[in-house]
Amino acid sequence: MNRAIGGGLFSLGYALLFFLFLFGPLIIMVITAFNSSAFPRIVPWECFTTDWFGVLFANQRLMTGLWASLWIGFAVVALSVPLGLAGALALSDLGPKARAALYGTLITPILIPGVVIGISTIVFWGAVARGVGAGYDSPFFNGIFLTLLGQVSFIASYTMLIFISRLQRFDPLLTEAALDLGATPGQAFRRILLPFMKPAIGSAAFIAFLASFENYNTTVFTILSGNTFTTALASKVRLGTDPSLSALAVIIIALTLIGAMVREAHARRGERLRRSGPSGLYASPLTRTLVHPATIFVALAGFAAFLAWQGSRHDASVCRANILREKQEMQERLLREQQERMHRLQQQAPAAAAPQAPGNNPSPFGGAFNPNTLAPPASTIPAPAAPPPASANPSPFGGAFAPGSLAPKQ
Amino acid sequence: MSALRRIFAGMASRHGLGVAFFVAGAVLVWIFVLIVLPQVAMLDFSLRHNLPRSEIGGPRDVYTLDNYRYFLFGSGSGLNTLDMGVLVKTFAAAAFVTLIDIVICYPIAFILAHSATGVGARLMIVGLIVPFWINDILRAFAFRVLFGATGVVNGIGQALGLWDTPVDFIRADVALYSALAYTYVLMMVFSIYGAVETLDRNQIEAARDMGASWWRVHWRVVLPVAKPGIASGATMVFMLTAGALAAPQILGGPSNLWFTQLIYQWFNDAGDWQRGAAYSTILLIACLIFVFLTMRVFRVSIGAIGK
Numbered sequence: 001m002n003r004a005i006g007g008g009l010f011s012l013g014y015a016l017l018f019f020l021f022l023f024g025p026l027i028i029m030v031i032t033a034f035n036s037s038a039f040p041r042i043v044p045w046e047c048f049t050t051d052w053f054g055v056l057f058a059n060q061r062l063m064t065g066l067w068a069s070l071w072i073g074f075a076v077v078a079l080s081v082p083l084g085l086a087g088a089l090a091l092s093d094l095g096p097k098a099r100a101a102l103y104g105t106l107i108t109p110i111l112i113p114g115v116v117i118g119i120s121t122i123v124f125w126g127a128v129a130r131g132v133g134a135g136y137d138s139p140f141f142n143g144i145f146l147t148l149l150g151q152v153s154f155i156a157s158y159t160m161l162i163f164i165s166r167l168q169r170f171d172p173l174l175t176e177a178a179l180d181l182g183a184t185p186g187q188a189f190r191r192i193l194l195p196f197m198k199p200a201i202g203s204a205a206f207i208a209f210l211a212s213f214e215n216y217n218t219t220v221f222t223i224l225s226g227n228t229f230t231t232a233l234a235s236k237v238r239l240g241t242d243p244s245l246s247a248l249a250v251i252i253i254a255l256t257l258i259g260a261m262v263r264e265a266h267a268r269r270g271e272r273l274r275r276s277g278p279s280g281l282y283a284s285p286l287t288r289t290l291v292h293p294a295t296i297f298v299a300l301a302g303f304a305a306f307l308a309w310q311g312s313r314h315d316a317s318v319c320r321a322n323i324l325r326e327k328q329e330m331q332e333r334l335l336r337e338q339q340e341r342m343h344r345l346q347q348q349a350p351a352a353a354a355p356q357a358p359g360n361n362p363s364p365f366g367g368a369f370n371p372n373t374l375a376p377p378a379s380t381i382p383a384p385a386a387p388p389p390a391s392a393n394p395s396p397f398g399g400a401f402a403p404g405s406l407a408p409k410q
Numbered sequence: 411m412s413a414l415r416r417i418f419a420g421m422a423s424r425h426g427l428g429v430a431f432f433v434a435g436a437v438l439v440w441i442f443v444l445i446v447l448p449q450v451a452m453l454d455f456s457l458r459h460n461l462p463r464s465e466i467g468g469p470r471d472v473y474t475l476d477n478y479r480y481f482l483f484g485s486g487s488g489l490n491t492l493d494m495g496v497l498v499k500t501f502a503a504a505a506f507v508t509l510i511d512i513v514i515c516y517p518i519a520f521i522l523a524h525s526a527t528g529v530g531a532r533l534m535i536v537g538l539i540v541p542f543w544i545n546d547i548l549r550a551f552a553f554r555v556l557f558g559a560t561g562v563v564n565g566i567g568q569a570l571g572l573w574d575t576p577v578d579f580i581r582a583d584v585a586l587y588s589a590l591a592y593t594y595v596l597m598m599v600f601s602i603y604g605a606v607e608t609l610d611r612n613q614i615e616a617a618r619d620m621g622a623s624w625w626r627v628h629w630r631v632v633l634p635v636a637k638p639g640i641a642s643g644a645t646m647v648f649m650l651t652a653g654a655l656a657a658p659q660i661l662g663g664p665s666n667l668w669f670t671q672l673i674y675q676w677f678n679d680a681g682d683w684q685r686g687a688a689y690s691t692i693l694l695i696a697c698l699i700f701v702f703l704t705m706r707v708f709r710v711s712i713g714a715i716g717k
């Protein structure tokens with residue numbers, strides 16, 4: 001008994017730690033989306049702002065990439081769902097040996113690195129184009145067409161896995177019965193098997209769309225000189241980060257959570273109605289409507305829209321101006337102190353100009369970096385956070401305000 | 411051939427001729443046009459010289475092993491230790507990430523299968539899936555925010571007095587390994603869960619009653635059942651990690667390359683597609699050899715993957 005309780009506590013603690021690991025990075029990213037600091041971080045907190053969402057939507061490259069991604073996503077769904085279904089149906093009709101061979105073949109695209117799929121796709125279709133004498137304006141050199149083919153080759157494997165697990169629960173006697181009762185095989189397929197597969201088709205389409213939208217490894221090769229949302233995002237992250245990406249994460253997480261809650265309501269409703277009929281919450285029409293997935297969706301979406309509307313009216317300019325002024329004052333004070341110090345040094349030893357060397361050592365400010373008095377504002381100084389003051393008086397500090405030399409020292 | 415015809419006839423009699431044609435056509439197109447021929451084309455391409463477009467198909471367009479020779483020996487004499495080192499390092503790192511995932515996911519899969527019930531289990535599943543839906547790039551970005559010089563981890567560590575100056579987690583690849591392990595947690599958990607779930611709880615109770623300690627229960631009762639799940643999860647995580655491109659590009663330290671980044675460089679920076687194709691063929695073959703060896707060692711069939 002004791003051990004059982006100890007085990008329970010251990011598993012509870014472990015599960016909590018595990019989910020902290022899963023959600024910690026997401027929570028931190030969400031918080032950074034609302035900090036006005038130009039580098040995504042929590043400390044030092046500057047101002048609460050919603051401006052990063054505006055920055056995100058103003059990014060032309062991301063937005064055109066978004067359209068390309070949506071197109072590719074829908075086309076991938078339209079192709080990979082039938083392919084996956086065909087694969088699953090073929091597997092269900094084979095003997096054990098042939099089945100293992102076909103399964104192994106159709107599952108390898110999942111195991112092949114995405115980079116390899118991308119390269120083989122462009123190389124193959126380039127060869128085909130040479131074979132038929134097609135020029136560079138043909139679809140064989142069109143990034144969207146190639147991305148579509150490259151993605152379908154492995155996303156169809158994902159959809160196939162979903163169809164296989166659904167088919168395993170199918171009772172073939174149903175088809176037999178329909179055939180015995182005079183249905184043609186085609187009718188039996190359309191009226192019995194296809195309706196049975198419907199939920200799997202829905203989730204396969206969903207997974208296929210997500211996988212296509214998220215894909216980077218294959219797409220970065222097959223899209224050629226174009227951009228999808230994900231490749232545009234990746235080049236943005238590689239070049240430098242700003243919290244508009246956190247804002248994007250906030251949007252995606254919100255959509256995900258709404259989707260998860262609606263789905264949960266849907267699943268629970270189905271389960272309850274199946275198990276005990278309309279009872280409890282589902283007995284009265286009012287509460288039944290209240291816990292209906294559609295109601296929950298409308299409520300959540302409305303709430304999100306309200307928050308977005310409120311957020312768009314939030315104005316952080318006053319706070320930003322304050323921070324800016326603080327930084328300017330800070331810089332002026334530092335400048336004065338440095339000048340005094342330089343003055344003293346020149347009086348003592350004319351050759352001692354060394355501390356001025358940029359990035360050499362952040363200590364030429366002497367007491368200015370006394371942690372007790374100045375540490376918190378000093379850490380807000382790094383150049384990217386304060387472009388206006390930096391352009392107002394850029395030279396006196398040399399490179400001493402380069403983020404690399406000061407920021408880590410706090 | 412006759413076997414294929416019989417299967418086709420069986421399918422036509424059960425689902426109708428239209429369905430049979432659709433299934434046969436779709437599977438053939440999928441296998442040949444989308445899977446096999448592209449790989450063959452890539453292999454063929456990797457055996458050619460990097461020629462200007464006008465000379466392709468001309469007298470100088472002959473087969474060569476040059477691109478593979480370059481991987482082994484570089485342009486001069488002596489071994490190309492740099493590129494081979496990158497491949498070995500990538501595989502070692504992928505194996506390390508896989509191991510981390512096994513260790514952190516096994517307890518969760520066991521808890522999910524045998525301790526959690528009702529709402530708790532549902533919440534856990536949602537909690538596992540939600541992070542998986544976030545874009546790969548954004549996940550890497552989150553770890554950059556987390557592990558940066560002014561990031562949260564450094565902030566907490568310094569506030570607690572664990573270290574004084576910010577630790578460069580990015581250079582030390584800590585951020586990269588954590589992000590990769592994080593990304594593939596879901597696959598590992600569900601693979602192991604699928605296997606552990608089939609275990610009869612009574613077996614655990616029996617072992618407990620016989621006086622086995624908890625680690626002995628896991629070692630002798632649960633682990634043997636979980637083994638196929640661990641192997642299939644490990645295969646997937648390993649392949650995905652070895653083939654990862656986004657996370658190493660975003661989180662990789664300046665001096666550390668992932669093998670996929672080498673391929674990317676041959677393609678996009680050096681413009682030598684043939685050599686890039688050769689390198690990706692090498693990656694593909696190395697991955698497949700590694701996976702088949704693992705399956706041999708752990709006696710798992712490919713049919714267990716993706717369950």
